[in-house]
Structure formats: structure tokens, C-alpha cells
Amino acid sequence: MxxxxxxxxxxxxxxxxxxxxxxxxxxxxxxxxxxxxxxxxxxxxxxxxxxxxxxxxxxxxxxxxxxxxxxxxxxxxxxxxxxxxxxxxxxxxxxxxxxxxxxxxxxxxxxxxxxxxxxxxxxxxxxxxxxxxxxxxxxxxxxxxxxxxxxxxxxxxxxxxxxxxxxxVDAERFQPGDRAAARQAIGLPVQAVVLGMMGSFQRRKRHKEVLSAFQMIAGDFPHLHLLLVGARGPESEIISQAARSGPHGQRVHLHPYQEDPRPFYQAMDLLIVASENEGLSNAALEAMASGVPVLAGEACGNAEIITPGKNGWLARLDSAESIAQTLRQCLALPEALTNFGRQARETVMQRFRxxxxxxxxxxxxxxxxxxxxxxxxx
The missing domain is CATH 3.40.50.2000 (Glycogen Phosphorylase B;)
Incomplete structure (x- = not known):
């Protein structure tokens, strides 16, 4: 042999x-x-x-x-x-x-x-x-x-x-789970509406813009929470300070890199991928496999995994104002979050195993x- x-x-x-x-x-x-x-x-x-x-x-x-x-x-x-x-x-x-x-x-x-x-x-x-x-x-x-x-x-x-x-993406490892149990496990309110980001704090990921957008709209959505996972990178301290000092800082949750990110995906209602520089986002695929829809920017690869109106949203996410405007549109259709999540899982199973x-x-x-x-x- x-x-x-x-x-x-x-x-x-x-x-x-x-x-x-x-x-x-x-x-x-x-x-x-x-x-x-x-x-x-x-x-x-x-x-x-x-x-x-x-x-x-x-x-x-x-x-x-x-x-x-x-x-x-x-x-x-x-x-x-x-x-x-x-x-x-x-x-x-x-x-x-x-x-x-x-x-x-x-x-x-x-x-x-x-x-x-x-x-x-x-x-x-x-x-x-x-x-x-x-x-x-x-x-x-x-x-x-x-x-x-x-x-x-x-x-x-x-x-x-x-x-x-x-x-x-490993669709056997990343699967939909018990959302309430996942939230309890990581200290989130069970009845919250959870926006998430996954990845280290690098400038190109636009955490600052997403955080600012959250502060703009959080007052109109009292159950809205922002979950940031992977809290390290060149902008870690900047983001941490901004999250603590904002008017709705108690609803911003920062977590370090997680060896097992599955419960964090399962706790989310929507993953935000606002990066200015992408190839084809692994975080987006992991979220979709977990039954979580994605709001993504116009960077490379996103249009290949997301079909607007079916399994997520594509939009221009280059400023806090544009992110806030798009989030308002997503949150105005809570039933779409659930329906798009199911379609997201199907997309992964069909094309991105x-x-x-x-x-x-x-x-x-x-x-x-x-x-x-x-x-x-x-």
C-alpha cells in the first residue's frame, strides 16, 4: 500500500x-x-x-x-x-x-x-x-x-x-437548540430579543458601528439585548469602554472567545455580520446551521449564502445609521426571524456542508x- x-x-x-x-x-x-x-x-x-x-x-x-x-x-x-x-x-x-x-x-x-x-x-x-x-x-x-x-x-x-x-460548516455540531436553556446558561433574559456578533474585536468587523446602532434603537425596543462574543483583538478596550458607558450598557453582554460557541448561537435571534472585508463568513454559516438568520453587509461571499426575504437580510452596513435603520426593519417582523432561521438551516444543509x-x-x-x-x- x-x-x-x-x-x-x-x-x-x-x-x-x-x-x-x-x-x-x-x-x-x-x-x-x-x-x-x-x-x-x-x-x-x-x-x-x-x-x-x-x-x-x-x-x-x-x-x-x-x-x-x-x-x-x-x-x-x-x-x-x-x-x-x-x-x-x-x-x-x-x-x-x-x-x-x-x-x-x-x-x-x-x-x-x-x-x-x-x-x-x-x-x-x-x-x-x-x-x-x-x-x-x-x-x-x-x-x-x-x-x-x-x-x-x-x-x-x-x-x-x-x-x-x-x-x-459542520451541521451536526451546529444545530438549533433550546433557546431558553441557552440563554439561561449564559446569563441572558429568556424573553429577550438577542442580536449577536461573533468574532474578535477588529476594526474591519465594525463592532463600534453595531454598538452605536444598538444604542440608537434600544430605547424603542425594551427587550433588545446585544451579545458580543470573542471579546479580544486590537479594539477590545475601546468596545468594552463604549459598551459600559452607553445609555443601555446593562443590555450589552461581552464574552471572551468560546471554545464551544454553540449555546451562544442558540441564544441569538439574529446574527450581524457587518465586516467590510470578508471571503465567506464562517460565523454566518455556523449561525445559519444553528437556525439563526443573518443580517450581513455587502462584502464578498454574503450574497452566496443569504437570499433576502428568505433566509436573512443583505444591506449596506457601513455606518451606525445604516445599521440602525436596517435593524429596525428586521425587528419590525418578528415572525420573519423564526421563519428565516428555518430557511437558513435548510440553505446550509443543501449547499454548505x-x-x-x-x-x-x-x-x-x-x-x-x-x-x-x-x-x-x-
Whole structure:
């Protein structure tokens, strides 16, 4: 029997995030008789390390701030040691280090993944041109939604083999539950109407705008509560202070990162995804699998999972005023929250199952490994 093909993922870390969540979900579902998996973390491991089974190896290279030739040489050594069948990089930094390290010896097929839209600083200057230079080093490039693929192509990024593989969610793990019990478990009033956000406090997530919008409308909706889960990130202190000082601060609930977020989703009536930069939101898929409808902005991928008037709402969410206006419309139709939640679960079951996502990656790994076989003995 032939040895399993080794897939080496290269990331900055396994700290909680949408991309990291997808990596773990896929790695856990690959057939171990066909694939072995190793993760190279350029900087540190992270909390998602605990979600990986012992059969998956993890190497931490200890990169510190700035460009690190030492980390590049460590990665080169890891490539030489492991001789992977396929290298899978995620976002620009890991692509840069891997392209440099992989170019110094026998080349393994390089699959590069783009998981979100470009940040403002990536849309210009050396970061923009670095992607343009590095794409030809890749055997294939993938995005996590079809709209994200079109977005990158419109930005001038092309590759002969550029495809999309849609994110998926574990619909057995994330399911509708007892809403009253979930709220009691996390200290929310059972009769509340709960708006939620899931994710670390980063500027691009627009927590500040959502919090301001909540303060604008909370006086008109006395049972309305705001649940913010994942309270860390560069804006943690700003959001915490704003929540405490607002006129309805007692109805704003902040919780740190949750290893098991299921009861928090189950406690929600509506998840808000107001990010200015998305690929295809894992939080939105987890909420939908939990029977919770989503109000999402116009960032990439959202229109692929949300059908307005059926399983959620799409709107321009770039200011507190626009968010407040849209929330008023959502809350004016309480029966729609329940109906849309059921439709959201059906959408996930039909099109966004994690098993289907893992199967698509497995097929791509299989094809790339076969392509690389002439260069090294398997």
C-alpha cells in the first residue's frame, strides 16, 4: 500500500479565526489512509491546536515581527524534512515565506488560498505587487467563495488555475437548540430579543458601528439585548469602554472567545455580520446551521449564502445609521426571524456542508499530488 500523500499547511498561527477554522475542519475530515496532514505555523501555535487530532503534526517556527530570514530558513528545513506532496498556503504572508523557501530546492506543488478581500494597505504598494509576483509560483490558487474569486480577478490577479471552493460548516455540531436553556446558561433574559456578533474585536468587523446602532434603537425596543462574543483583538478596550458607558450598557453582554460557541448561537435571534472585508463568513454559516438568520453587509461571499426575504437580510452596513435603520426593519417582523432561521438551516444543509467542502479539497490535493509525483519518489 502506498504511503499517504502529505499535505503541509503554512499559516501564521492556529489562533481562532475563520481561515484557521476552515483548515481544522478540512484536516480532520481527510481520509488518513490517503492523506497525512502537517501544519507549519510561522509565528505560534494557538488555541485551535487543541482541535487537531494527535495524528496531525504541528511545527512552530517562532517568527517575530518584521521580515525574518531565520523563519524562512526554518521553513526551508521543514520542507526538506517532510517532503510534502502538496503545500497549501493561506493568505499573503505564508505565501511569501513558502515561495522563497520552496524555490530553493525540489519544488512541491503549491496551492495558495485567499480567504478574504484585500485590506486597504494590500490594495496598493509593495503588498499588491508582491501578490502579482508570487501568483506565478503557485500551481493553483483558490478562494473561499465565487464572488471572492471574481473580486481578485477584477483586482488584476490572474492564474491559469484559479478556482473557488466554498466554505462549509459542520451541521451536526451546529444545530438549533433550546433557546431558553441557552440563554439561561449564559446569563441572558429568556424573553429577550438577542442580536449577536461573533468574532474578535477588529476594526474591519465594525463592532463600534453595531454598538452605536444598538444604542440608537434600544430605547424603542425594551427587550433588545446585544451579545458580543470573542471579546479580544486590537479594539477590545475601546468596545468594552463604549459598551459600559452607553445609555443601555446593562443590555450589552461581552464574552471572551468560546471554545464551544454553540449555546451562544442558540441564544441569538439574529446574527450581524457587518465586516467590510470578508471571503465567506464562517460565523454566518455556523449561525445559519444553528437556525439563526443573518443580517450581513455587502462584502464578498454574503450574497452566496443569504437570499433576502428568505433566509436573512443583505444591506449596506457601513455606518451606525445604516445599521440602525436596517435593524429596525428586521425587528419590525418578528415572525420573519423564526421563519428565516428555518430557511437558513435548510440553505446550509443543501449547499454548505463541511463534508462537501472537505471532499472538494481532497480532490484538488489528489490532483496536485499526482502532478508533483514525477519530481519526487512517493
Amino acid at each position: 502506498s504511503q499517504p500523500s502529505l499535505i503541509l499547511h503554512v499559516v501564521f498561527s492556529l489562533e481562532p479565526g475563520g481561515m484557521e477554522n476552515g483548515l481544522v475542519n478540512v484536516a480532520r475530515r481527510l481520509d488518513p489512509q490517503e492523506f497525512a496532514v502537517h501544519v507549519g505555523c510561522l509565528e505560534r501555535a494557538g488555541e485551535f491546536l487543541r482541535r487537531l487530532p494527535p495524528s496531525i503534526g504541528v511545527t512552530v517556527l517562532g517568527k517575530r515581527g518584521g521580515m525574518s530570514p531565520v523563519a524562512m530558513m526554518k521553513l526551508r528545513g521543514l520542507l526538506h524534512q517532510l517532503q510534502p506532496a502538496v503545500i497549501h498556503t493561506h493568505n499573503l504572508g505564508p505565501l511569501f515565506y513558502t515561495a522563497m523557501a520552496n524555490g530553493l530546492g525540489p519544488k512541491a506543488p503549491l496551492l495558495h488560498g485567499e480567504h478574504g478581500m484585500l485590506t486597504p494597505r494590500e490594495q496598493r504598494g509593495w503588498r499588491y505587487w508582491l501578490r502579482r509576483v508570487l501568483y506565478p509560483c503557485c500551481t493553483a490558487v483558490h478562494t473561499v467563495s465565487e464572488t471572492l474569486l471574481q473580486y481578485y480577478q477584477a483586482q488584476g490577479f490572474r492564474h491559469p488555475r484559479m478556482i473557488s471552493i466554498l466554505n462549509g 463541511v463534508e462537501d467542502m472537505a471532499a472538494r479539497y481532497a480532490q484538488l490535493y489528489r490532483e496536485l499530488a499526482r502532478q508533483g509525483m514525477p519530481h519526487q519518489e512517493r
